Amino acid sequence: KNQVEQSPQSLIILEGKNCTLQCNYTVSPFSNLRWYKQDTGRGPVSLTIMTFSENTKSNGRYTATLDADTKQSSLHITASQLSDSASYICVVSGPPGAGSYQLTFGKGTKLSVIP
Amino acid sequence: NAGVTQTPKFQVLKTGQSMTLQCAQDMNHEYMSWYRQDPGMGLRLIHYSVGAGITDQGEVPNGYNVSRSTTEDFPLRLLSAAPSQTSVYFCASSSLVAGGQYEQFFGPGTRLTVL
Numbered sequence: 340k341n342q343v344e345q346s347p348q349s350l351i352i353l354e355g356k357n358c359t360l361q362c363n364y365t366v367s368p369f370s371n372l373r374w375y376k377q378d379t380g381r382g383p384v385s386l387t388i389m390t391f392s393e394n395t396k397s398n399g400r401y402t403a404t405l406d407a408d409t410k411q412s413s414l415h416i417t418a419s420q421l422s423d424s425a426s427y428i429c430v431v432s433g434p435p436g437a438g439s440y441q442l443t444f445g446k447g448t449k450l451s452v453i454p
Numbered sequence: 455n456a457g458v459t460q461t462p463k464f465q466v467l468k469t470g471q472s473m474t475l476q477c478a479q480d481m482n483h484e485y486m487s488w489y490r491q492d493p494g495m496g497l498r499l500i501h502y503s504v505g506a507g508i509t510d511q512g513e514v515p516n517g518y519n520v521s522r523s524t525t526e527d528f529p530l531r532l533l534s535a536a537p538s539q540t541s542v543y544f545c546a547s548s549s550l551v552a553g554g555q556y557e558q559f560f561g562p563g564t565r566l567t568v569l
Contacts, residue, residue: 343496371555382458382544382560383497390555428496432555442558444496 341366343431343445351451356419360448362412362429374403374414375428377447383428386414419452426450456480458561460545466567467535475530475564477545485548485556486528487512488520490541491563497544503528535568542566 343364352358364372371390375383387396387403389412395404400417416423426447433441461476479486487502499512503522517539519531528547532539545561 373558380563382546382562383558384560385557388555388557442499444498446494446496 341431341433341441341443343429343443345427345429345445345448347448348446349449349451351453352419354419354421354452354454358416358419358450360414360416360427360429360450362414362445364410364412364429364431364443364445366410366431366433366443368433369407369410370432372403372405372412373430373432374401374412375430377426377428379425386427416450421452421454424450424452458545458547458559460543460561460564462564463562464565466569467532468569469536471535473532473535475532475543475545475566477528477530477561478526479528479545479547479559480526481547481549481559482525483547483549483559484525486522487546487548487558488518488528488530489544489546490514490539491544492541500530500543532566535566537568540566540568 346361373388374386377383386398386401389396389405391407402415405412426449428447429445431443458479484505488500489497491497498514500518501520503509506525509520543564546558548556548558
């Protein structure tokens with residue numbers, strides 16, 4: 340069964356510090372891996388999309404890495420800000436088939452940045 | 455360009471009542487989908503559509519109906535609400551981005567409570 344496991348479940352860090360969120364997946368075949376940020380009470384917003392051939396992708400202070408061999412990804416947040424407080428969701432996509440796109444969602448890591 | 459819009463934001467129903475959650479997008483996306491998000495679980499796909507007139511079931515379709523008469527609109531109907539359908543519902547639309555991958559855009563969500 341396709342699964343996406345994220346760790347930690349929750350994390351509290353001080354403003355200005357860095358942090359790294361982890362994502363392990365068992366989805367096969369694999370097409371791409373996405374990280375989303377979901378603020379409380381809002382819909383998820385895409386941060387990065389990486390295909391199996393990409394090792395790293397950045398979006399401002401967010402840097403995602405992917406190791407397709409070990410089926411692991413990480414999201415590194417640099418110099419955290421209060422506005423980074425949110426849930427971060429890892430989503431893995433299998434290849435499109437018959438007009439569908441199969442996404443497996445992780446449960447998310449809830450990040451709290453405190454002053 | 456409003457993106458993906460959902461109405462209502464909040465709704466309380468009694469068991470057995472029916473209702474329609476509205477979703478609209480103004481980005482001319484072919485793909486649209488409905489998810490539910492429950493505490494401690496990843497987003498789960500209810501129904502999706504690859505274009506006007508075409509819909510298909512996702513992971514948890516029971517108790518829900520959809521139709522796609524236009525590219526812009528993708529309403530979700532609850533036929534006879536049950537307490538197990540208490541959840542936050544997200545509509546999403548997707549577009550092709552560079553590299554042949556789909557990028558999803560989520561609406562703000564509808565928080566539904568069934569008593």
